[in-house]
Amino acid sequence: MAGASEQLARQVRWRPLETAFWLAALAPFAVAPSYLSLASQVAITALFALSLDLLVGYAGLVSLGHAAFFGFGAYSAGLIAKHCWSEPLSALVVSAALAGLLGYALSHIVVRFRHLALIMLTLGFGLLLLEAANSASALTGGADGLQGFRVPGVLGFKFDLYGRTAYAYSLLVLFLCFLVARRIIHSPFGLALRGIRENALRMPAIGSASQAHLRKAYTLSAALAGIAGALLTHTTSTVSLEVLSFGRSADVLVILILGGAGRLYGGILGAIIYMVARDQFSGVNPQYWYFWIGLLLVAVVMFLPNGILGGVSALRKKAQ
Amino acid sequence: MFSSLAAVLFDGFAYGMLLFLLSVGLSVTLGMMNFVNLAHCSFAMVGGYAAVTLANRFGWPFLATLPVAFIVAGAIAILLERLLFRRLYRASDLDQCLLTIGIVFISIAAFAWFYTTEQQSTQLPAFLQGSIQAGGMSFASYRLFLIVVALLVTGLLIAGIEHTRFGARVRAAVDNQRMARGLGIDVDRTFMLTFAIGGGLAGLGGALSIQVIGLDPSFALTFLVYVLIVVSVGGLGSIGGSFAAATVLGISDMAGKYYFPWLGAFLIYLVMVALLMWRPVGLFGRR
Amino acid sequence: MLSVKKLNKSFGSLVVAQDIDLALPKGTRYALIGPNGAGKTTLINLVTGMLRPDSGQIFLGEGENQAEITALQPYRRVRQGLARTFQINTLFPRLTALESVTLAVLEREGHAHNWWRGLPAFGPAADEAASILGSLNVPAEKPTRELAYGQQRLLEIALALATRPRVLLLDEPAAGVPRDESAALFAAVENLSRELTVLFIEHDMNVVFRFASRIIVMVGGRILLEGTPDEIGRDERVREVYLGRSRHAA
Numbered sequence: 112m113a114g115a116s117e118q119l120a121r122q123v124r125w126r127p128l129e130t131a132f133w134l135a136a137l138a139p140f141a142v143a144p145s146y147l148s149l150a151s152q153v154a155i156t157a158l159f160a161l162s163l164d165l166l167v168g169y170a171g172l173v174s175l176g177h178a179a180f181f182g183f184g185a186y187s188a189g190l191i192a193k194h195c196w197s198e199p200l201s202a203l204v205v206s207a208a209l210a211g212l213l214g215y216a217l218s219h220i221v222v223r224f225r226h227l228a229l230i231m232l233t234l235g236f237g238l239l240l241l242e243a244a245n246s247a248s249a250l251t252g253g254a255d256g257l258q259g260f261r262v263p264g265v266l267g268f269k270f271d272l273y274g275r276t277a278y279a280y281s282l283l284v285l286f287l288c289f290l291v292a293r294r295i296i297h298s299p300f301g302l303a304l305r306g307i308r309e310n311a312l313r314m315p316a317i318g319s320a321s322q323a324h325l326r327k328a329y330t331l332s333a334a335l336a337g338i339a340g341a342l343l344t345h346t347t348s349t350v351s352l353e354v355l356s357f358g359r360s361a362d363v364l365v366i367l368i369l370g371g372a373g374r375l376y377g378g379i380l381g382a383i384i385y386m387v388a389r390d391q392f393s394g395v396n397p398q399y400w401y402f403w404i405g406l407l408l409v410a411v412v413m414f415l416p417n418g419i420l421g422g423v424s425a426l427r428k429k430a431q
Numbered sequence: 432m433f434s435s436l437a438a439v440l441f442d443g444f445a446y447g448m449l450l451f452l453l454s455v456g457l458s459v460t461l462g463m464m465n466f467v468n469l470a471h472c473s474f475a476m477v478g479g480y481a482a483v484t485l486a487n488r489f490g491w492p493f494l495a496t497l498p499v500a501f502i503v504a505g506a507i508a509i510l511l512e513r514l515l516f517r518r519l520y521r522a523s524d525l526d527q528c529l530l531t532i533g534i535v536f537i538s539i540a541a542f543a544w545f546y547t548t549e550q551q552s553t554q555l556p557a558f559l560q561g562s563i564q565a566g567g568m569s570f571a572s573y574r575l576f577l578i579v580v581a582l583l584v585t586g587l588l589i590a591g592i593e594h595t596r597f598g599a600r601v602r603a604a605v606d607n608q609r610m611a612r613g614l615g616i617d618v619d620r621t622f623m624l625t626f627a628i629g630g631g632l633a634g635l636g637g638a639l640s641i642q643v644i645g646l647d648p649s650f651a652l653t654f655l656v657y658v659l660i661v662v663s664v665g666g667l668g669s670i671g672g673s674f675a676a677a678t679v680l681g682i683s684d685m686a687g688k689y690y691f692p693w694l695g696a697f698l699i700y701l702v703m704v705a706l707l708m709w710r711p712v713g714l715f716g717r718r
Numbered sequence: 719m720l721s722v723k724k725l726n727k728s729f730g731s732l733v734v735a736q737d738i739d740l741a742l743p744k745g746t747r748y749a750l751i752g753p754n755g756a757g758k759t760t761l762i763n764l765v766t767g768m769l770r771p772d773s774g775q776i777f778l779g780e781g782e783n784q785a786e787i788t789a790l791q792p793y794r795r796v797r798q799g800l801a802r803t804f805q806i807n808t809l810f811p812r813l814t815a816l817e818s819v820t821l822a823v824l825e826r827e828g829h830a831h832n833w834w835r836g837l838p839a840f841g842p843a844a845d846e847a848a849s850i851l852g853s854l855n856v857p858a859e860k861p862t863r864e865l866a867y868g869q870q871r872l873l874e875i876a877l878a879l880a881t882r883p884r885v886l887l888l889d890e891p892a893a894g895v896p897r898d899e900s901a902a903l904f905a906a907v908e909n910l911s912r913e914l915t916v917l918f919i920e921h922d923m924n925v926v927f928r929f930a931s932r933i934i935v936m937v938g939g940r941i942l943l944e945g946t947p948d949e950i951g952r953d954e955r956v957r958e959v960y961l962g963r964s965r966h967a968a
Contacts, residue, residue: 115844119837173525228711231663235704242697299824300833309810317822318796398543405536412530
């Protein structure tokens, strides 16, 4: 019966709009060269949001502490650059592995819980790591941050003041990780994650070892977040405690929900909108920025629960 | 050595009592409706700023501002519950978190706008300033006052829960919401009133905490973590659990700051994580 | 094929299962009946592992292949061939019927951990899912939440069948299904393979007498008696249990 495979294949196919999107991502080089460092930040944040999407959008977990993996990757990359070697690509791989390992370790605890306990545990682990980094100032530089190292460039291209290399590097890594995430989501494992999200109770009843699945999702998500953190370190040549903060965890969650969780491009879209808006309004007092974000959150939850992408697809369905 | 231990215990217990007032409302409402209200500390902020306004702008005496803080915070709580929260009782944990985080952000910005980000302070009446000497040690009068107020409130809460009709309805709704509804209990109304009382208590806590921890717009977030720790460790829907957890947290925090300052808040988070792993429903919680 | 020895479970002073003994031979169709609160769904939860018994043993398989499953986690019991459906639809709202059943097949085949190959590479699994759905007449392409209630009940059964069970426990398969959709449901139950051992909880006596070769009556956590439909129909105690109480909606 060709029909069944056809149906599945249809979802997996690469759409023309996607190709257009990735080509458009090259535009900043030409049309907005003075914004390239912002573009790098957007790419890094997009990758971070994508990693969270695997947990929140596809597996249906809540995490208020995802910055733990982002920061762990950032500090790993910083420490490697400071004490070991300054080649970024290999450092990226090592940071990803380390962050993934942390995710794997924590996952054994986290996946056993739901609801408030889960929320608190993810929050708690994030805060623990932040405190640990703060205290271990001999290693991490504490509140002053990790300094005194420079990542000169990647693959022979220097990181310059214009941010060209930085953006090319970030964009390329984002794209590659996106391809990996896409693969994960369209695989049997991705379907299993969605099953857990849709009805965690039903999964054991169809023979699924859901906790093993969740542990794997955690590990993969942590590794991707770690890559994002390492990218930040490489492109800015500093690491500050802020990478582990609750603020970062909350921001990435807001970004993901804004764009639409569980829709592959939601985190990327949310990151673009959020970071660009924040840059535009950066003159404004941070208090007032959080007022509008708060209002936006309330509005999204009440009226647009699937984020912008969800709203768009609902509109398209209505139009049909 | 002993006197410093006693001082840590005393200060810690007073701090714990403050945390209890801030947390008990959240514990009961979470246990009843499973609604994750991360904006609970915003109610505390409302109470605090109400007290500050009355005292500094209108010259009210400190003690008189306390009941008003309770009432104003409770009123705001009802308003938010009726307008927004009740639509999300069946929503996912994530949606509830996000909505209430949004409210927190809005409240922080609103208070920053009206009151600036400066620390607020109030004038205490003479009898609450200074300290009382007993047994060779001195105990800050205000901290004693905190403990007395909290114990009074605890007594009233327990008496209310155990011996009033309303309290019986609260207990029923926490135990088994569907069954309570089936028995004809107006769960929605019970919840609304509980929410108001819980919010009001948070407001009272907010007003009382000005002297001890200060008040600025970031209060809603800084104390949220501690409140959540008390609630999750104590167990949802349990007054006794909140009391115990708040006491333990208050004393541990003081002890940690005094004896292991280099650990920072690490100890608290570690204890919370360990406790939750051992008993995910909290010490006094039920599945 | 499925046997239970001295199964006990209480919640404090509430006894929900007392000294339950069962032995279901291969291929039989058993109906489990009894008033509400008798502990029928609890028994299924105990057998499938969602509840842990206070004491007793559960065995799956017969003869040399019999294995004790009392300590096995629920998903492992499913992998051994014990499947169940839920009284209230416990489905995947936003997954299509095809995706849901394909997932069950993939789990069975051990492919669900694979995060590197795309779903289209697993054509045989999708085909098998499609044929299960086809035989039950459930549309494959609609999201589950858009299916009619009766079709959702059928999807419940499809999900269980996709695990290739040896023993199938159906918890009120026809519950809430409107009259015009129940024919399809009964056809599905009737067409279940004769190799399969089936136990179903049901309130509708017509369904019970039509499909069951043996009936178990449960009251207050205990098995009152067990026998052929004739024996049960004539038994005084059963009449008392059913007619001595007020009628309630199924």
